[in-house]
Amino acid sequence: MASNFFGQIFRITTFGESHGAGVGVVIDGCPAGLPVTQEEVNQALVLRRPGNSPYTSPRKEADLAEILSGVFEGKTTGAPIAIFIRNSDADSSQYASIKDLYRPGHANFTYLHKYGIFDDRGGGRASARETAARVAAGAIAKKFLAHYGIFCTAYIAELGGIEVAPQDFSQLETLQSKTYSSPIFCPDVEAAERMMQRIALVKEERDSLGAIVACLAKVPVGLGDPVYQKLEAQLASAMLSLPATKGFEIGSGFNASRMRGSEHNDLFDRDESGNVFTRTNFSGGTLGGISTGSSIFFRVAFKPTSSIKQPQETLNVTGERALLQFPTAARHDPCVAIRAVPIVEAMAALVLADAVLMQRCSNL
Numbered sequence: 001m002a003s004n005f006f007g008q009i010f011r012i013t014t015f016g017e018s019h020g021a022g023v024g025v026v027i028d029g030c031p032a033g034l035p036v037t038q039e040e041v042n043q044a045l046v047l048r049r050p051g052n053s054p055y056t057s058p059r060k061e062a063d064l065a066e067i068l069s070g071v072f073e074g075k076t077t078g079a080p081i082a083i084f085i086r087n088s089d090a091d092s093s094q095y096a097s098i099k100d101l102y103r104p105g106h107a108n109f110t111y112l113h114k115y116g117i118f119d120d121r122g123g124g125r126a127s128a129r130e131t132a133a134r135v136a137a138g139a140i141a142k143k144f145l146a147h148y149g150i151f152c153t154a155y156i157a158e159l160g161g162i163e164v165a166p167q168d169f170s171q172l173e174t175l176q177s178k179t180y181s182s183p184i185f186c187p188d189v190e191a192a193e194r195m196m197q198r199i200a201l202v203k204e205e206r207d208s209l210g211a212i213v214a215c216l217a218k219v220p221v222g223l224g225d226p227v228y229q230k231l232e233a234q235l236a237s238a239m240l241s242l243p244a245t246k247g248f249e250i251g252s253g254f255n256a257s258r259m260r261g262s263e264h265n266d267l268f269d270r271d272e273s274g275n276v277f278t279r280t281n282f283s284g285g286t287l288g289g290i291s292t293g294s295s296i297f298f299r300v301a302f303k304p305t306s307s308i309k310q311p312q313e314t315l316n317v318t319g320e321r322a323l324l325q326f327p328t329a330a331r332h333d334p335c336v337a338i339r340a341v342p343i344v345e346a347m348a349a350l351v352l353a354d355a356v357l358m359q360r361c362s363n364l
Contacts, residue, residue, distance in 0.1 A: 001115070001125065006238065007350060008229075009357040010144070012137045017119050018127030022086040025133035027070070027140055029357065032078030034144055041065040041083065044139035047342040048132060050333070053183040055199050057333045062088055065136050076140075083136045087129070095120055100317050101324050105306025112317065128243045128336060131343045138346020141353040150352055152217035154345040155179040156186040157299060159211035159335060160198040164188035169216055169295055185341035203334045208305035210246075211337030213344045217296040219285070223355040225362070230289025231355060232298070238347040239300045244336045247301030251284025266294075291355075300344055302337035 005013040009029040016023030042065055050057035063085055070081030099120040102109045107126035112118040119125065145151070153176035157164055165188050167175055178187035184199075186192035202209050224231025236248045256264055259282075266278035278294055285296035307326060314324045326332075333339060 006241065007354045009361075010141065010350065010354040012134070012350060014130055014133040014137075016085075016087075016130065016133065017121070017124045018087070018129035019119070019121030019124075020087065022084055023130055023133045024082065024084040025137045027081040027083070027137050029354075030070070030076050030078070030081055030140060030144065031357075032076055034076040034140070034147070035074055036067075036071050036076055036081075036140060036143055037074060038065060038067050040143065041067065041136050041139045044135050044142075044342065044346070045085070045132060047180065048135045048339055050339065055184050055196060055334065056339055061132075063132055081140060083133070085132050085136065095122060097327065098324060101322055102314050102316070103306065103324060104312050104314055105303070123243075126243065128339075131242065131340075134350070135342055135346045138342075138349045141346070141349035144353050145349055145356070148220070148356060150217065150219050150356070152215060152296075152345055152348045152352065153179065154185075154213055154215040154341045154348070156182075156184055156192075156195070156337065156341060157212045157214035159184070159186070159195040159337065160202070160209040162191055162194050162198060164191045169297070172216055172218055172295075175216070179341070184335075184338050199334050206309035208308050208333075209335040210304040211302050211335055213300045213302065213337055213340055215296075215298055215300070215344050215348050217285070217348055217352060219291045219293070219296055219352060221291055221293040223291040223352065223359055224286060224289045225358060226289050229358070231286050231291055231296070231351070232284065232289065234351045234355070235296075235298055235348065238351050239298070239344060242300070242340065242343060242347065244302045244305070244340070245300055246303045248298065250286070250296075250298040252282040253284075253299065256282065266292075296348075300340075302335075302340055305333050305336045307332035 005011055011028045013026045045063040045065060049061050049063040066084050068082040068084055070077055070079045108118050151172055153172050167187055175187055179185050182192050184192055184195055232250045239245055239248050264282045266280045266283050268276060269279050270276050281294045284298060285292055285294045309326050312324045314322055316322045
């Protein structure tokens with residue numbers, strides 16, 4: 001299986017399966033001298049781990065990361081940083097009765113036909129469990145970005161058709177604080193309450209919901225490279241590599257197709273100090289694939305959780321018609337996008353960290 005890495009200079013390679021010994025990541029290209037602690041990585045993992053609220057999977061994983069290499073006396077050495085997160089609450093027995101069935105919405109059909117073998121314990125390599133390794137790597141990337149004053153935050157923007165009110169993007173730290181104080185990572189208290197009621201109803205109906213995660217980043221001018229390494233292209237690649245993602249848009253996104261050029265163009269202006277800025281930000285913070293200095297703003301669409309407790313018609317591996325019924329004790333998220341918020345944030349940080357290092361190579 002190829003393509004388990006992401007990034008050009010600040011590069012990560014993840015490994016592990018949902019019901020194996022654990023998951024992990026190797027980070028290449030992180031400069032030496034960056035202060036990093038194991039506790040900082042574990043604090044990031046707390047946000048992603050299951051079992052934190054009734055609105056996520058009840059699987060109880062401690063998600064304790066162990067830094068195996070690349071950090072000495074609290075600082076990165078420039079060597080590869082290896083991080084391992086052991087699985088402690090995997091219950092593979094719940095999949096024994098359905099191991100020979102194609103699961104609607106899951107990857108076991110495509111994996112089995114591509115590789116001739118599939119780890120049927122949970123989702124194997126296709127499981128969202130792999131994203132714990134990305135969050136661990138993202139914690140390192142965020143420390144690196146903080147050195148340059150770069151900050152990013154994500155939040156639930158829409159869930160089950162319920163949208164949040166417009167947010168104040170001028171204070172990203174405040175927005176993140178409001179988001180992380182919510183059990184479903186939604187900064188709008190009123191909308192969050194309606195979302196939680198919707199989730200409770202759907203759980204009773206043994207079904208699931210989709211959602212949209214928005215992300216903002218405060219970045220300087222000049223990040224990203226034209227043509228094939230455009231900043232928005234790298235962000236899109238990062239986000240669409242996440243399990244359950246079905247759409248990506250930056251700035252005005254698909255709504256741009258409904259606008260005129262006179263409406264969509266972000267007009268340039270300057271402040272009293274002579275700093276150039278754009279009066280609007282329909283572009284989402286990039287022009288020609290390079291950051292403008294305005295906030296990067298994008299949205300990611302997540303499909304409803306594929307694992308639902310309703311019976312579903314399907315086929316078995318020999319092509320016979322069958323009925324898929326997940327066991328009553330099976331544990332799945334009613335809306336995968338909730339725990340995806342810190343994952344989106346981590347992937348954005350990884351893209352930006354790589355862009356910063358690429359920028360340092362771009363001119364004299």
